[in-house]
Amino acid sequence: MAIEDRVRGPFPLCHLDLHFGNIPFDKEYNLTGIIDWSNAQAAPLEQLSVCPEFATSPGMSDEENQPMVDLKNLVVQSMREMEQDQERKPPLDNPDLDVVGQSNLTPLSTYMASKSAEITYRQYMSSPRGSLFAGKMVAGLIYGKSVSWDQLKEVYGVMPLF
Structure with a gap:
């Protein structure tokens, strides 16, 4: 899902593998660095929203997913505060x-x-094997309960998967 006003940039440096294993901390929980920059690239802003630590699992209850929701809310709140305080400078x-x-x-x-960030995550992280499941999830995010998967198949047709 593209952010219309960002189609032509700017494109920030994006890590592409930023997760807890690549973010080392010292014994006092101070961030000491970010490792594994091998796949870093300039990417659309939407790419920065793809973070497995923020994803809820469809197989878990709302209660079990709540820690991920809370973490994402804290990060979004912290980012909003930083964005408001950020000095605008030209590149x-x-x-x-x-x-x-x-x-x-x-x-x-x-x-x-x-x-849109959830939709981007589900599309980006799905494997070929899980694409049908991801497609159903994305359709649910886009259409809610007003359009069923069977209705989408009627409109767009059905292709054999294998």
């Missing part, structure tokens, strides 16, 4: 850029709190 390679005109761009925290 180093274009110091004359008018950053005032970019102040109306959708911030990452807004996107992360949206249903």
Whole structure:
């Protein structure tokens, strides 16, 4: 799901494998670094919202998923605070850029709190084997209960999977 006002950038550096195993802390829980930058790339802002630690599991109850929901809410809240305090500066390679005109761009925290971020995660993380399951989940996120999977198959047709 693309953020319309960000289609042409800016494209931040994105780690692509940022999870607890690549974020080391010392004994006092101070962040000591970020490791495994082998797949880093400049990517659309939406890519930064793809984080397995924020994903709920469809096989778990709401109560079991609550820690992930709470963590995501805390991160979104913290990001909103940082975005509000952030000083707008032009990029180093274009110091004359008018950053005032970019102040109306959708911030990452807004996107992360949206249903679009969940849809992006489900599409990005699905494997070929799990694509049918992911497709059903994404259809549910997009259409809710107003359109069934069977109705979508009627409209778009059915192809053999294998």
